[in-house]
Amino acid sequence: MRRARTNPAAPGHAARSTSLSLPLPLSLPALVALLVAPGLLSSCGASDRDRPDVLLIVVDTLRADRLGVYGNERELTPYLDAWAATARRFDAAFAHAPWTLPSTASLFTSLVPQQHGAGGSLALDPARGDGGFRSLDPRIPTIAERFRDAGYATASIVNVDFLTETFGMTRGFEHIDAKTYASNREARSATETTDAALAWLEVNEDRPCFLFVHYFDAHAVYSPPPSFRRRFADPRDREDDDFVFGTRAQMIRLRTGELALSPDVIERASRLYDGEVAYVDSEIGRLFAVMAERDRADSTIVVVTSDHGEEFLDHGGFEHGHTLYQELLHVPLLIAWPGRIEPGVTSSIVGLADVAPTLCELAGLSAPATFAGTSLAPYLLGAEYPPQHGHMAHGNFWGRAKRSWTEGEFKLILDLSRDAPGARAELYRWRADPEEREELGRALPEVRRRLIGHLVDQERRLPGLGTGPRAVLGPEELERLRSLGYVGEDR
Numbered sequence: 001m002r003r004a005r006t007n008p009a010a011p012g013h014a015a016r017s018t019s020l021s022l023p024l025p026l027s028l029p030a031l032v033a034l035l036v037a038p039g040l041l042s043s044c045g046a047s048d049r050d051r052p053d054v055l056l057i058v059v060d061t062l063r064a065d066r067l068g069v070y071g072n073e074r075e076l077t078p079y080l081d082a083w084a085a086t087a088r089r090f091d092a093a094f095a096h097a098p099w100t101l102p103s104t105a106s107l108f109t110s111l112v113p114q115q116h117g118a119g120g121s122l123a124l125d126p127a128r129g130d131g132g133f134r135s136l137d138p139r140i141p142t143i144a145e146r147f148r149d150a151g152y153a154t155a156s157i158v159n160v161d162f163l164t165e166t167f168g169m170t171r172g173f174e175h176i177d178a179k180t181y182a183s184n185r186e187a188r189s190a191t192e193t194t195d196a197a198l199a200w201l202e203v204n205e206d207r208p209c210f211l212f213v214h215y216f217d218a219h220a221v222y223s224p225p226p227s228f229r230r231r232f233a234d235p236r237d238r239e240d241d242d243f244v245f246g247t248r249a250q251m252i253r254l255r256t257g258e259l260a261l262s263p264d265v266i267e268r269a270s271r272l273y274d275g276e277v278a279y280v281d282s283e284i285g286r287l288f289a290v291m292a293e294r295d296r297a298d299s300t301i302v303v304v305t306s307d308h309g310e311e312f313l314d315h316g317g318f319e320h321g322h323t324l325y326q327e328l329l330h331v332p333l334l335i336a337w338p339g340r341i342e343p344g345v346t347s348s349i350v351g352l353a354d355v356a357p358t359l360c361e362l363a364g365l366s367a368p369a370t371f372a373g374t375s376l377a378p379y380l381l382g383a384e385y386p387p388q389h390g391h392m393a394h395g396n397f398w399g400r401a402k403r404s405w406t407e408g409e410f411k412l413i414l415d416l417s418r419d420a421p422g423a424r425a426e427l428y429r430w431r432a433d434p435e436e437r438e439e440l441g442r443a444l445p446e447v448r449r450r451l452i453g454h455l456v457d458q459e460r461r462l463p464g465l466g467t468g469p470r471a472v473l474g475p476e477e478l479e480r481l482r483s484l485g486y487v488g489e490d491r
Contacts, residue, residue: 051208052337052363053300054147056355058107058212059280060100060160061219061320062306064093064332066277076232076278079285080304085343086336087302088380092349092431093333094406095308097395099321101133101162103307103352104169108142110356110371113395114459116140117468118167121397134468136168141368143356144172147210150365155209157196159188159216167471173212175200180477185247189225190217190283198290215283217276218310220246220319224275228282232275234268245269246319254318255398261318270312299338301362303355306331314435322399324413325436329393329404337362341380349388349406350376372463392458405455406430412451425452 064070068081069089096106097113105111105118113119117140120133136142148154155175156163163169164178177196179188188196197213217224221244230238237243245265253259284304291300311317314327321328333350335341335358353373360367361377379385390407400417409431415424427441427448441448 051152053209054152054211054359054363055300055302056210056212056359057215057284057302057304058104059215059218059277059284059304059306059332061308061310062277062280062332063309063327064306064330065327066274067332069334070332074232074274076274077281079281079288080332080334083285083288083304083336084334086338087304087334087343088336088341089345090333090335090350091345091347093305093331094329094349094351094391094393095306095331096351096353096391096393098308098324098328098393099395099397100160100307101167101169102395104163105136107305107307107352107355108144108169109136109140110143110353110367110373111140112353112372112392112462114462115372118169119395119397119468120471133167133471133473135166135471136171137468138168138171140370142172143359144210144212146172146356146360146365146368147363148172148174150363151207152210153204153207154211155200155204156212156214157193157200158212158214159193160214160219161477163214166473166477168468185221185223187216187219190215190280194283194287197287201291213287215280217280218273220251220269220273220310222246222269222272222276224272224279228275228279229272232271232278234271237268237272243268243272245272251319255322261313261316263313266313266318269318273310273312299340301335301337301359303359304332304334305352305355307352317399321397323396324393324402324404326411326430326434330434335376335380337380342382346379346385348379348385349391350374351391390454390458392455403455403459405451405458407451407454410447410451411436412448412455414452414455427451 066072067077068075069084070091095103097103097119102113102116102119105116106113109116117134117137144154144156153175154173155177156170156173157177158164159179161167161180164180165176170176170178177200181187193213193215197211201209201211223241223244224232229241246269250259254261308320309328309330310320311323311325311327315323315325317323331352333355336343351373354376355373357367357371357373357375358377358380360371361375362380367375374389388408390405392403392405394403396402400415403414403416405412409429411428411430413426425441425448426439427444428436428438429440430436
């Protein structure tokens with residue numbers, strides 16, 4: 001059964017009850033005019049006019065290269081592309097892990113996965129039966145806690161188990177709207193997610209707001225609404241939903257090596273994924289338009305990013321959680337604050353761990369002492385960027401254990417699997433070779449050794465803040481994670 005979804009912003013969809021009266025889709029000039037008008041992008045009428053509201057949007061499984069402003073030519077994201085004209089775009093933003101739990105925990109805590117403790121891997125021991133998951137270390141403060149303690153109304157609207165209380169990901173949120181599903185095909189739609197966000201904003205007008213909105217549609221199974229299917233799917237798949245890829249059974253067979261990946265099938269899946277991305281874009285456009293229509297006086301700091309990308313045979317595989325190549329780690333990062341942040345493009349290397357201290361400083365709050373990322377606020381407000389720092393990632397959910405270190409023009413990936421002799425290293429010039437096709441380790445051994453040394457040195461310097469406690473999953477939670485392919489069929 002295909003997910004039943006409607007979208008008032010898209011042609012061919014039945015209208016839902018909404019306060020929206022602006023015509024959609026808006027032209028690019030019209031949307032930009034709305035977004036840059038003074039005070040229009042404020043979500044809550046905060047009584048303290050000096051305290052901005054904050055809207056943090058994460059589009060699950062969104063590759064950076066699917067946005068037009070990141071080079072995509074299929075016109076998948078007209079709303080975000082228009083809004084990006086009002087934002088600072090970071091072209092070299094990276095996740096710290098290739099799947100949701102550890103990556104989003106880094107976003108919330110400004111720490112890399114080795115520090116915050118949240119993560120795990122596909123269960124190899126059937127007796128454990130829980131995927132070996134660990135939740136966020138309860139001693140580590142989160143950005144939601146910091147804003148709540150500063151008097152903000154805080155809310156989390158999410159669509160997957162990994163962002164719920166079980167995994168320590170709801171701390172600091174006063175309002176929690178978490179939807180979980182017995183099947184990936186029953187996930188809450190982007191339309192419903194936007195409706196939930198707008199409903200919460202409408203009843204929270206007396207305090208500054210911190211709102212986290214998580215869209216799940218771009219995650220497999222890919223099943224865009226009919227109008228988006230007709231526009232972006234392979235011609236064979238435009239009029240019906242008989243073709244399905246990314247189901248529980250397929251994920252299990254893929255990870256055990258029993259499922260061969262046909263380029264034709266993966267290309268068809270990729271086209272449906274594009275339809276999902278376009279659908280989410282339209283709903284983010286609706287969210288922005290309604291916020292503008294409400295004409296709040298105060299400004300809002302808006303962040304749009306992703307927790308990780310998705311692979312479509314880029315390096316011979318499919319989905320996420322199994323490698324540290326660019327298709328999984330390179331994420332969009334756009335930050336806007338009308339009248340404060342100068343729009344433009346920044347090419348410096350940044351990580352999701354940099355977002356939390358940035359939001360604290362922009363909002364005039366001191367960051368918790370544990371936040372280890374770099375605040376980008378001074379540079380967003382006009383200062384020159386300092387020399388680029390390196391970026392660390394790890395935390396494969398399945399597949400081989402790996403670490404990565406990105407520094408300057410080079411990226412190192414270390415294979416730390418038990419059967420790897422010592423540490424198998426790959427080296428790429430990620431800017432010149434964004435698809436990471438040309439491995440340079442043998443050609444540039446000195447560079448490889450230098451980056452290995454830097455990675456080892458950085459890991460040694462990490463403060464040992466904690467290891468997350470083992471996540472105790474109930475039968476229903478375990479079954480839901482099985483349905484998403486996160487726990488093996490026999491576990």
